[in-house]
Amino acid sequence: MIWTKRSSERYYARGIDAVALSAALLFCACSGPQAPYAVSPAGAAVGTHGSPAAAGAILYATANTGKVIYAFSYPLGARIGQIAPPKTVALEGICNDPYGDIYVTALSGAARSNQLLGHVYEYQHGGTRPVQHWEFTGLEPFGCSYDAATANLAVATASLGIQAGALFVVNTNTQRENVYYSYTIGNFYYCGYDAKSNLFVNGQGAGTQMYFAELRKGATALTDVALGHTISVSGMGQVQWDGHYVTVEDLTASAILRLHISGSRATVAGTTHLSSWNGPTLSWIDGSSVVIPTGTGGATLGEWRYPRGGKPSKTVKAPTGLFSVTVSAGSVR
Numbered sequence: 001m002i003w004t005k006r007s008s009e010r011y012y013a014r015g016i017d018a019v020a021l022s023a024a025l026l027f028c029a030c031s032g033p034q035a036p037y038a039v040s041p042a043g044a045a046v047g048t049h050g051s052p053a054a055a056g057a058i059l060y061a062t063a064n065t066g067k068v069i070y071a072f073s074y075p076l077g078a079r080i081g082q083i084a085p086p087k088t089v090a091l092e093g094i095c096n097d098p099y100g101d102i103y104v105t106a107l108s109g110a111a112r113s114n115q116l117l118g119h120v121y122e123y124q125h126g127g128t129r130p131v132q133h134w135e136f137t138g139l140e141p142f143g144c145s146y147d148a149a150t151a152n153l154a155v156a157t158a159s160l161g162i163q164a165g166a167l168f169v170v171n172t173n174t175q176r177e178n179v180y181y182s183y184t185i186g187n188f189y190y191c192g193y194d195a196k197s198n199l200f201v202n203g204q205g206a207g208t209q210m211y212f213a214e215l216r217k218g219a220t221a222l223t224d225v226a227l228g229h230t231i232s233v234s235g236m237g238q239v240q241w242d243g244h245y246v247t248v249e250d251l252t253a254s255a256i257l258r259l260h261i262s263g264s265r266a267t268v269a270g271t272t273h274l275s276s277w278n279g280p281t282l283s284w285i286d287g288s289s290v291v292i293p294t295g296t297g298g299a300t301l302g303e304w305r306y307p308r309g310g311k312p313s314k315t316v317k318a319p320t321g322l323f324s325v326t327v328s329a330g331s332v333r
Contacts (some may be wrong), residue, residue, distance in 0.1 A: 057073075059327050060094055062322065062324045062325075066107070067089075076291060089108055094326045096326050098148045100124070101122055103153060105155065106120070125328050138161070140159075141155045145240070152193075156191045158204075164181055165187040168180075182205075185205050186205055190237065190238050201239065212224070214264075225266050235253070237280070240284070243285075245260070257270075257271055277302065279295070287306075288306055289303055290306040297320075302314070
């Protein structure tokens, strides 16, 4: 992974209506930061709705066209802006940190070769230009998760045919990165930290079922976790902490599973069934609510009560199909 320096500039939106917003495993560690990649953060195109506002909660959603991140007021409301990451052909996961910054995983074509490149772009709350950039050669990043206690950003990656998928953990303060591989997981997809800085990740290995693993705080290797519920590779989705449990999506059942984890075993403590959720999309749990793209092609944002589930309590139409979402509470810098 190649690190691009943080820009000294900060980019914030202008001209947004304030009313719209208010409504047996192998481990590899890379010591220290990698050499900076010699490209400055690229500019982001601003659409007709302008750029996101710089204050207040924003819901960000990646378009499944792979080119745009839409911003909506939150609680779930009107679209207030958009961001266009540089030259992307696919947008995958999205997550945030306590400062309101968002991290977006992406894929682009490489100008210097025919090889696809993976990326993670960081945007400050309300910004339209990336302030930091990580680049992956031969790997496609999917899910990400930020741990506030350690300032670690975790990124799950899958192979593009050159090397095995890996789990990357980079400290956003020091830029020290660690890379973790697995004998059982060849492609990593989604990851999430719990309240104790333990990191959980799912992925693909031998067979058609999802594999699950844990990187315990301070550990130097992943530990396989036996899940007492079978989820197919095509059905596995977001991994996240809901405030009480580590959760994982079962897309084929339109459900979010709450897991009780003890040692190297996980059992299902509860299941949230979401009616009208009918697409391979990623959820974001926000306290007593969960927001997910749904409908034909993911072109609707739905909000459900959590963990109650059932029918959506609110829906908002999106301009295109969406894939993943996150809620940025606002800048506290």
